[in-house]
Amino acid sequence: MAHDIEIRGLTKSFGSHAVLHGIDLRFGEGEFIGLMGPNGAGKSTLIKILAGVYGGYAGELRIGGAQVSSLAARSDVGFIHQDLGLVDDLSIVDNLRMGEAPLRRFGALLDHRAEARAAAQALELVGLDRPVETLVSALSPGEKTLVAVGRLLARGARVLVVDEATSTLSSGDAQRLIGSLKRTVDAGATVIMVSHKLSEILAVCDRIVVILDGRLVEDRPIGGLDRDGLVRLLVARDAEAHALEEREAIEPGEPLLELDGVCGGRVGPVSLTVRAGEVVGLTGLAGSGLHDVALLANGSIRPADGRVRRGGDGRTALVPPYRERQGGFDDQSIVENLAISALPRWRSAVRLLRGAAERTDAEAMVRRLAVSPRDPDRAYGDLSGGNKQKVVFGRALLRAPGLYVLCEPTRGVDVQTRREIYRLIFELRRSGAGVLMVTSDFEDLAAVADRMAVVDDGRIGAFISADDLANTDLEAFV
Template identity: 35%
Template sequence: MQVGFYEARDLNKRFGPVTVLRGVSLAMQPGHIHTIMGENGAGKSTAFKILAGLIQPSSGSLHLDGQALSLASPAAAHHAGIYLVPQEPALMPELTVTETMFVGQLPTMWKFPRRVDWKAARARACQALATLDLDIDPDQLARHLSIAQQQQLECAKALLRGCRVILFDEPTSPLTTHEVERLFGTMRRLRGDGYTLGFISHRMDEVLDISDDISVLRDGVLVDSVERAAFDRVRLLSKMVGREMRVIPRRQISHATSQPVLEVADLAHAPRFRNVSFDLHKGEILGFAGLVGAGRTEIAETIFGIRARDKGIVRLAGEDISDLDTHDIIRKGLVYAPEDRARHGAVLPMSITENVTSGLLERVRSRAGLLSRSDEDRIGAETVQRYRVRCAGTDQKLRQLSGGNQQKVVFGKWMGIGPDVAILDEPTRGVDVGAKDEIYDLIDSLAQEGMGILIISSELEELVRICDRILSIYDGEIVAELTGDEITPERVSASYLTTAAASGR
């Protein structure tokens, strides 16, 4: 039986002319949680993909329990006992949970080897789900799972395959605080049982809470690798960005005016939310706070025309857009950057340029009605430069970029339309500290130009830092409004948690 001491020695990886990893060596021990940190584009996910057999290193070697290891595919990694829990799960939506968990390895009957033993498959699926204390119906379709449940299901699949080395690529990014605690409880149990765990996260509190060992990558180079006790928050951040970090207070200058650009009156979509009314003003940054499942995203999707409203009115710059479809709403000047970029915000197999211009086809169409390649290239290059996307070139496939750089491309695609109002759902999910600063500065500059911005975020510090006003949502209703000095992490959380406690939730 493998113990699980996993080493990467002198890994180098190049994508065309761009070197992503330079001489990276890692040693992951059984019974330890080894965290990899770094800014977006530092090479964290690339390193994990090599460790999991998804891509091959340009040079360097892998060793498991002292034996050289060649991983030509993820299947080879699974056979060796190594599993990657991906940042963005890509499940087959029409399969059941049980079928999803057994893709590629369905158990067969002993007497009838060509027949699937569905009873055994379901029993084993239930056992793996129970081990993680997951309340997921093994018979439901995967398309009905939330993002959090999809991420948790990947963890169950790792256990189902009997893997001793489990790599978690930002598994907590879509999870609530309670779900993160449950996942960490599972990780601690696995650590106690001698599993070797790798972990990537941008959330500093998580890293300092769960890690035994921490390695820091910067620009593809390993700049430090020590035990948790040797790190503190300031030193860790400084290693990541290569400079001393400064504490940035809440923004003091508001660009909000008294002119409403988005008016929502008595909007309802049963059973998710009801009686929602608010105005968003020109130059204002308005935040939606609340627990996951409170109805924040559903409100945004209804405003944007994805969901049909039961009642209510939505006005954009004074014009009723309640009955318009999504395409016409975009043409009127309202855009929506969704939370799940892999499923709704981007096409990962397409290039950066193709993603950016997918919402700007009218601007890149020639007189003959064909797409103008020169216009596409120009817009792609402008987006990469403005949003500081780290890439090998605008022809690079989006799936080859880090999560944060994918988010920047999605963000740039929608902002390129030049909207009057932008709804940004979890705009910095999976984005590192340095990239967050860039996105915050960008949001502020857009507000300064007069755009009205509605932000949905589960990070209190994010809302407190950048919002002029915050609406707290609980159980589909606006339960509080905070402005000015009222906007603190404690008061924002209390504004909806008090309601939750009173209701017994």
């Protein structure tokens, strides 16, 4: 049919590094396809070739039977990358108009009304109830994504390709986005969605495609597949080794962090204690001030009021909330990025010795987190999204402080790595470290937090224990 996409023998290398090896795929109308596979498997590379970001590939692309070099110029195909390409300082209607202007030749007044109407229609398509004059900067991350989807639909997109758009969204926002994608599929469009979140894939997709090391290893209807079945598909080789660990009972020790009536950033007053051997979880919506609590705990924001007391060695390590802006140094190697904040650990009079120790530790971390590619001298900037996350997480571990402040620790990582990260957090807990985990991912909370609370409007709500979580609908709280 007119919008059917066909990929034949798609092969791509970056220098000597082969990333895709002869991928064959067809996507038809009315399909909701989940594109999955481990970090570094080649999913984003495949999508960027379709989008015309990367050329220099072997193989063929067709749409509606016609051969094309990419789908970039097609208004019937739209891409949602993590960078949505919206301008924060402009209104929704202005963002929707961007790039459209030459098509319209109305008088000024009429033009404005027609555009406002068109914009309202675009918002209706995605179920976003906001005045079209709203500045994009006033929207939540999920609402921004809905605007980006609405813009594509308004321009006639019949195929939407969505690369991990939900990984930075709160659970509610993610559900709204997925719901609106599902409605477009029900209306006959095609959606190809990359996500590492099993529940999302199981909720909406009718077909699953798995890529492993640049090869297609699975392409099947999702019918009949439950969560365990999906995990088995994704971690076929050693599912047992990656089973979830049980939480050990540990009596918490001395307080490693005490916030007492602290105000700062967008939050306050907040009080909170994290003890040795304890994982404290916080969650909340975008704009709740959730991440500011983490930055206060880490000392990155100076409190305007209240007291912060630190126990133990007083040192903290932070996994920052926004990897894109605060993550790593693109031009530096994996080793350098891992070692960057841990330098005192390798302090040695002999530079050469220090370099060697640093390397050994960094290499061990690369193996432990299965950073791919394994070559620790590769540039951080060339890593896939999930592998960057692994390096940022590994860097905090190598700092080996008493207190860890982990923001969105599992963002964008594959099923296997997620479990490895949970295991590492349990290890930290067992070794007597304290962990403050700030996450919009309920699975993180359920898996490792000893107690947890919701941050709302700059305040921390009542804590519930892990035991009570089973009987509580946390999603209803948030």
